[in-house]
Amino acid sequence: MHPQQTFGNGGLTDALDVDDLVDRIGLDNEEIAWRKEFVGFDEADERRLADLEPLLQANSETIADDFYENVFEYEQTRAIVDRSPKGVDALKRTQQAYLVSLATGDYDQSYFENRTRIGKLHEMLDMPLKHYVGQYGVYYDLLLSRMNERVQAQVVDAIEEWAAERETEQDAGGLGRFVGALGLGVEDEDGDDGLEESFERAVRDAIDEGMMDVLSLLRIINLDMQVATDTYVDSYAQRLEESIERRKRLATEVETDVQTPLGELSDASEDVAERAETISDHTESQAAAIGQAARELDEVSAAVEEVAGVADEVGAESDRTERLAADGVEAADDAVAELAAIEDATDRVAEAVEGLAARTDEIDEIVDRLDALADRTTVLAANAKIESSRSGDQTDETMDIIASEVRSFAEQTKADLGAIEDAVEAVREEASATIATTEETVARVDTGTDRVRETVDSLEKIHEAAESTAAGMEDVASAADQQARGVERAAETLAELSGSADEVASAAESVAAASQQQTASLREMRTSVARLTDEAPAPEPPVYEQLD
Structure with a gap:
């Protein structure tokens, strides 16, 4: 089964209308394309993420274990897990599938609809937004530590590849070539010691490639985070609209209930004012x-x-x-x-x-x-x-x-x-x-x-x-x-x-x-009570955009 089909399917999914949710937050193809362009996510990122699949597959179990170990250290997050219809093992498997899906998705509307479902399920479990966004910090720690190892390995590979290429070009031994590449004992035309330009370029290119892989991973996580945040904002907007509707109904009821007492109170106040003037006289x-x-x-x-x-x-x-x-x-x-x-x-x-x-x-x-x-x-x-x-x-x-x-x-x-x-x-x-x-x-x-x-x-x-x-x-x-x-x-x-x-x-x-x-x-x-029942457009929910 595709990892994207593995997670996001649980006991709460049947109560969720994803299509309606996607329509409300306006997550169509045009919106998805704009968000990708805004954060710089393109086909190169897709290729880089595909290259990261073996890394994520190999570390998914460890990352899931470490992730939930951190969750269970805190009473608030542990209480949210206890409300989930899934067991801990099922949640870990879902977490593993999510990690792998970061590198295996098509990144189309179906992909982001699934991300919408994930965000809404967390919101339905009453997970606060601070917890949901905060868990990405745990991901950064767990993922970037692996990415750091990968980048270091890429740099070593680049050095070894550079050294192999140099070996065919020069007769010096390996150590001498390496020392020479580092610029030790070698002076340039200006008399300054320094790295050999080709060696430096090879190292920089390897690091740059590694950082671009990290950036691609962060971009897809950012897009996921945007969609999940939209589900929270949509929920807040719905609650706000319901609150506004309740307020309107309450305002109507209040106006109906207090109209007569207000009139009587107004008359009584005028009478009191007149009597107070009389008392004053x-x-x-x-x-x-x-x-x-x-x-x-x-x-x-x-x-x-x-x-x-x-x-x-x-x-x-x-x-x-x-x-x-x-x-x-x-x-x-x-x-x-x-x-x-x-x-x-x-x-x-x-x-x-x-x-x-x-x-x-x-x-x-x-x-x-x-x-x-x-x-x-x-x-x-x-x-x-x-x-x-x-x-x-x-x-x-x-x-x-x-x-x-x-x-x-x-x-x-x-x-x-x-x-x-x-x-x-x-x-x-x-x-x-x-x-x-x-x-x-x-x-x-x-x-x-x-x-x-x-x-x-x-x-x-x-x-x-x-x-x-x-x-x-x-x-x-x-x-x-x-x-x-x-x-x-x-x-x-x-x-x-x-x-x-x-x-x-x-x-x-x-x-x-x-x-x-x-x-x-x-x-x-x-007058103010009467204004409570005046029709007014509901406030637009705030739009959260991710800046690169």
């Missing part, structure tokens, strides 16, 4: 109101401080009132005591007046008795006078005198009784007036006493109220001081709130601006 108003409240609190604080001062003054006045009320209570107590004494004296006067009235009644009785006595004396005098007229002269005279005296006594007694009666009546009237006045005085004293007691009670209440007021004023003063401090703190807090409100207003303005920017971004996003 309200916040500015709030900041102004807080500033005004802070100024008013400053005024209130000043008023509270003034109230605190007045409260201190009122407290002092309340203390003085408390002292005066206490003095008034003491004076009222003294007045009540004096009123009690007056009431006692008034009671005694009333008793004395009552006694005087009783004595006046007794005097009236005495006056009545004296009046009766005077009447009887008068009657007696009259009777004495009557009797005297009936008696003698001396007796009459005495009786007249007695009668006169009695009459005079009676008249005087009657006059005195009248005066006494008038005096008693005056005393009675005065006593009655005194009693009335005393009763009125007693009533007034009782009323005054009641009022004094009420005054005392009021003063005591005033005293208690003054004490309470004094304590309250102390509390008021303390509360006023505390209120003043609280108002100052409230003013400071309001000042801070005013500053915060200004910051909030600025932040609200920023929010409004950000929301407007968000709305604009959402519009751009909607």
